[in-house]
Amino acid sequence: MRHPTKWSIRRVGAGCLALGLAFGVPGGAAAQEQPILIRGATILTAAEAGRIEDGAILFENGRIIAVGSTSEVEAPSDAVVIDGTGKFVTPGIIDAHSHIAADAINEGAVSVSSMVSIHDVIDPTDIALYREAAGGTTTSHIMHGSANPIGGNNAVIKHRWGEDAEGLLFEGAPPTIKFALGENPKRAGSPTLPGQEARYPASRMGVMDVIRQAFIEATEYKAEWDTYRARVAGGDRNAIPPRRNLTMDPLVEILEGTRYVHAHSYRADEILQLMRVAEEFGFRIHTFQHVLEGYRVADEMAEHGAHASTFSDWWAYKMEAYEAIPHNAAIMTRRGVNVSINSDSGEEGRHLNQEAAKTMKWGGLSEAEALATVTINAAIQLMIDDRVGSLEAGKDADIVLWENYPLSSYARVRTTYIDGEVVFDIDADMAMRAEIEAEKAELRELLGESDDPDDERDPGRRPGGGR
Amino acid sequence: MTRGSGNTTKQPGNTTDGRIGTMLKSIIGTAVVLGVAGLGAPAEAIAQDGGTFAVRGATIHTVANGAIEDGTIVLRGGRIIAVGRDVEIPADAEIIDGQGKHVFPGMIDSFSSLGLTEVGAVAVTNDASELGRWNPHLNAHTAIHPASEHIPVARANGITHTMAAPGGGGRFGGGGGSGIQGQATLIHLDGWTVEEMEIEKTAAMVIGWPTLSTGFRAFAGFAAPGGGRSFRRAQERFDEQVAEMDAWFVAADHYRQAVASGSSRVPRDIQLEHLSRVLDRGMKVIVRANGWREIESAIEFAEKWNLDLVIAGGNGAREIAGTLAEKNIPVILGPVQRLPQGDDTAYDDPNTLPGVLHDAGVEIAFATFNSSDSRTLPYEAANSVSWGLPQDAALEAVTLAPARVLGVDDRLGSLEVGKVGNLIVTDGDPLEITTQIEWVFIKGVPSDLDNKHRSLWEKYDSRPARRVTTTTT
Numbered sequence: 055m056r057h058p059t060k061w062s063i064r065r066v067g068a069g070c071l072a073l074g075l076a077f078g079v080p081g082g083a084a085a086q087e088q089p090i091l092i093r094g095a096t097i098l099t100a101a102e103a104g105r106i107e108d109g110a111i112l113f114e115n116g117r118i119i120a121v122g123s124t125s126e127v128e129a130p131s132d133a134v135v136i137d138g139t140g141k142f143v144t145p146g147i148i149d150a151h152s153h154i155a156a157d158a159i160n161e162g163a164v165s166v167s168s169m170v171s172i173h174d175v176i177d178p179t180d181i182a183l184y185r186e187a188a189g190g191t192t193t194s195h196i197m198h199g200s201a202n203p204i205g206g207n208n209a210v211i212k213h214r215w216g217e218d219a220e221g222l223l224f225e226g227a228p229p230t231i232k233f234a235l236g237e238n239p240k241r242a243g244s245p246t247l248p249g250q251e252a253r254y255p256a257s258r259m260g261v262m263d264v265i266r267q268a269f270i271e272a273t274e275y276k277a278e279w280d281t282y283r284a285r286v287a288g289g290d291r292n293a294i295p296p297r298r299n300l301t302m303d304p305l306v307e308i309l310e311g312t313r314y315v316h317a318h319s320y321r322a323d324e325i326l327q328l329m330r331v332a333e334e335f336g337f338r339i340h341t342f343q344h345v346l347e348g349y350r351v352a353d354e355m356a357e358h359g360a361h362a363s364t365f366s367d368w369w370a371y372k373m374e375a376y377e378a379i380p381h382n383a384a385i386m387t388r389r390g391v392n393v394s395i396n397s398d399s400g401e402e403g404r405h406l407n408q409e410a411a412k413t414m415k416w417g418g419l420s421e422a423e424a425l426a427t428v429t430i431n432a433a434i435q436l437m438i439d440d441r442v443g444s445l446e447a448g449k450d451a452d453i454v455l456w457e458n459y460p461l462s463s464y465a466r467v468r469t470t471y472i473d474g475e476v477v478f479d480i481d482a483d484m485a486m487r488a489e490i491e492a493e494k495a496e497l498r499e500l501l502g503e504s505d506d507p508d509d510e511r512d513p514g515r516r517p518g519g520g521r
Numbered sequence: 522m523t524r525g526s527g528n529t530t531k532q533p534g535n536t537t538d539g540r541i542g543t544m545l546k547s548i549i550g551t552a553v554v555l556g557v558a559g560l561g562a563p564a565e566a567i568a569q570d571g572g573t574f575a576v577r578g579a580t581i582h583t584v585a586n587g588a589i590e591d592g593t594i595v596l597r598g599g600r601i602i603a604v605g606r607d608v609e610i611p612a613d614a615e616i617i618d619g620q621g622k623h624v625f626p627g628m629i630d631s632f633s634s635l636g637l638t639e640v641g642a643v644a645v646t647n648d649a650s651e652l653g654r655w656n657p658h659l660n661a662h663t664a665i666h667p668a669s670e671h672i673p674v675a676r677a678n679g680i681t682h683t684m685a686a687p688g689g690g691g692r693f694g695g696g697g698g699s700g701i702q703g704q705a706t707l708i709h710l711d712g713w714t715v716e717e718m719e720i721e722k723t724a725a726m727v728i729g730w731p732t733l734s735t736g737f738r739a740f741a742g743f744a745a746p747g748g749g750r751s752f753r754r755a756q757e758r759f760d761e762q763v764a765e766m767d768a769w770f771v772a773a774d775h776y777r778q779a780v781a782s783g784s785s786r787v788p789r790d791i792q793l794e795h796l797s798r799v800l801d802r803g804m805k806v807i808v809r810a811n812g813w814r815e816i817e818s819a820i821e822f823a824e825k826w827n828l829d830l831v832i833a834g835g836n837g838a839r840e841i842a843g844t845l846a847e848k849n850i851p852v853i854l855g856p857v858q859r860l861p862q863g864d865d866t867a868y869d870d871p872n873t874l875p876g877v878l879h880d881a882g883v884e885i886a887f888a889t890f891n892s893s894d895s896r897t898l899p900y901e902a903a904n905s906v907s908w909g910l911p912q913d914a915a916l917e918a919v920t921l922a923p924a925r926v927l928g929v930d931d932r933l934g935s936l937e938v939g940k941v942g943n944l945i946v947t948d949g950d951p952l953e954i955t956t957q958i959e960w961v962f963i964k965g966v967p968s969d970l971d972n973k974h975r976s977l978w979e980k981y982d983s984r985p986a987r988r989v990t991t992t993t994t
Binding site for chain 1: 639640641642643670671858859860861864865867868869892893894896897899900903904906907908952953954955956957973974977978981982984986987
């Protein structure tokens with residue numbers, strides 16, 4: 055069951071006219087109630103089927119039942135049939151690097167913050183969840199910040215706007231952790247306050263040292279536990295367990311291959327060095343994030359088995375981004391690296407389809423390859439590709455219906471479905487605007503717009519100045 | 522030269538490209554000579570003998586007079602000398618086959634920090650902002666770095682001109698705050714020196730309007746202790762700042778009168794000297810303002826001082842679209858790909874704004890307010906089209922409209938005989954991401970489309986497959 059307050063107005067602040075207005079589809083619907091068939095659309099599956107002209111997709115109970123040409127897919131009699139003529143259908147977009155819907159991002163006081171987790175600070179009231187869904191994004195990897203060489207644990211969520219924090223979590227998504235290299239963990243842009251000691255590390259040498267030392271400690275800690283468990287297994291009733299170390303536990307999971315490293319990185323040298331440090335300890339850097347100079351070490355990344363999640367065309371905003379090129383995704387793809395395009399931004403997360411299109415322009419990826427960078431490739435990086443990332447029977451019904459061609463600067467979403475439910479729809483959105491205006495007017499009246507000079511409230515937007 | 526794979530066409534305009542390339546070199550040589558000779562002359566006293574070029578058989582999107590199918594456009598002496606279907610091509614013209622191609626005016630980024638900001642986070646590479654709040658005498662022209670890597674990157678995507686303005690810069694915008702930020706300069710994005718690049722050394726005075734804000738927007742998890750201020754106090758603070766601005770204009774007006782009196786006892790004050798030029802519409806005044814109350818305040822102020830006002834930013838302009846239209850005040854819009862202002866603002870508010878202003882009769886132009894993102898200018902325009910801005914208006918808002926807003930539509934912004942030879946040849950709609958820009962002509966000659974990104978791409982795309990070496994595994 056979905057949270058009962060799903061579409062209710064929620065307050066995001068107290069003592070001010072803060073209206074946290076829940077855009078969304080009214081009705082308090084629970085799970086997908088009726089089968090839905092979209093037919094007559096061009097379907098970009100991000101799967102082997104590729105592009106299907108005059109295609110149809112049927113989904114029911116939150117799962118895709120069938121995808122194919124309109125003539126092939128038959129709808130049950132109770133299905134809602136949507137005419138997709140002239141429209142496009144894609145899988146829900148997956149953002150492999152996001153910081154929305156979290157009350158905190160960085161635990162920057164220490165150089166190793168693997169004891170903290172984004173799971174503890176998910177904010178389901180962040181309007182970015184809805185806004186990004188309005189741009190087709192259905193799943194996001196909410197990451198710890200880049201203040202430390204080893205950062206906190208991340209969370210994978212679905213944009214189930216209206217759910218509570220637990221309801222947003224992507225069930226069964228394998229655990230991930232943030233690492234960070236370069237300028238950010240060096241704190242190059244964060245001068246210490248007077249009287250405050252600088253935090254180690256302050257160089258790329260130090261960054262790599264912090265990671266190496268942490269894994270030396272984690273290896274020893276793991277050995278203590280392995281020894282203890284072996285003794286218990288051997289029937290030793292006097293074995294005393296080692297003291298739990300919450301900083302070390304996630305690192306042990308990394309060593310055991312059950313938690314996956316997503317490493318913020320820019321320069322080719324640091325990318326290479328981190329792979330070598332990981333190899334020293336027998337683990338793999340699962341995905342390099344940003345990885346703006348990945349194009350320089352793409353072969354080494356492919357050999358190590360690292361994925362890459364990069365930006366489309368941002369560059370020169372900081373020194374380590376000065377040699378970023380928009381062809382990065384294409385070069386890495388051609389050299390055998392699995393590449394996704396991410397947002398790292400609640401704004402960019404609203405048009406990742408357009409960012410994907412830039413890989414066609416810069417470096418010449420095909421339509422299917424470009425779409426994959428924001429769908430199936432991101433799903434592979436988050437190890438949720440058995441559930442999402444492409445339109446195939448059996449997968450979650452995370453589906454976007456576009457008004458027009460999605461890999462375009464003119465693209466616009468009509469409807470976004472998550473688990474078969476509508477989380478965004480153009481018409482529903484328009485209907486809610488009127489409701490919101492009415493509700494605001496009512497609230498203003500309740501607050502008593504007055505001429506009292508001591509009334510310190512913002513009188514609000516000009517009446518009649520709506521959109 | 523082969524590269525990668527996929528659909529990217531080989532880009533001409535490269536200096537290795539045979540005859541055109543050789544010509545380009547000689548043209549550049551000529552331009553240097555003329556640039557020096559042209560000192561003191563109007564800046565667009567361009568390469569008079571820059572050669573003759575024709576694009577033949579293309580779809581020519583004039584912006585001013587519709588599109589011409591199977592048309593030809595001829596550039597000579599730096600200018601457009603002919604455009605149409607039945608055009609005689611001079612015998613000495615270098616001809617580009619335009620079959621299946623499209624010709625558009627080069628795009629104008631109406632407000633950028635191109636040439637002023639190199640690496641956003643590295644303070645020593647930023648010259649867009651000066652200390653102090655009252656800098657009417659400073660001019661972006663002084664600090665334009667013609668060799669900035671950003672300029673050829675923007676140019677390769679069809680951006681041929683910009684108004685480089687003080688007060689911004691940096692990846693995250695940096696509005697520059699309230700005050701008089703200095704003079705903006707209008708440049709061609711090609712030239713060996715700023716003198717060769719300049720169109721109008723002083724295109725406008727840029728002013729950052731005070732912001733009427735009750736709170737401090739939380740940034741990176743930090744919010745001001747105790748929350749924001751009351752609306753009444755915000756209004757008081759705003760009024761004080763506007764009064765402070767007004768005092769500068771009073772002083773400038775007095776200074777002008779004193780100078781006009783011919784008195785020899787008026788000490789020269791360079792700040793007031795420059796500021797006084799904006800009075801009585803002597804120079805365009807670009808006011809950066811977003812909220813409707815702030816825009817309204819700027820309009821009132823501009824009327825008091827008879828200023829030739831342009832609003833830049835204008836996020837809240839829809840609330841007073843009627844006023845802006847009625848008073849003929851153009852708006853240079855900030856990025857369409859930005860977040861709506863409030864949590865309760867419609868998700869597509871930035872997308873619908875340009876169409877709403879256009880429908881109301883407001884002149885709009887797009888801008889990036891940035892240097893590294895300047896190449897994305899056309900996508901800002903496109904992102905408004907599916908939300909109501911007509912396609913032709915979107916194109917106009919990155920070509921002819923900016924030329925009008927900046928007062929240079931007699932020379933730039935459309936493909937008409939007599940205008941400066943600035944155009945782009947493409948394989949499609951330049952507002953569409955996947956379109957390739959194949960030629961860029963600036964001042965009537967082909968521009969080099971090579972740039973930092975393309976060079977690095979070519980270099981690393983052709984890196985030999987790695988030889989596996991022993992590692993510490």
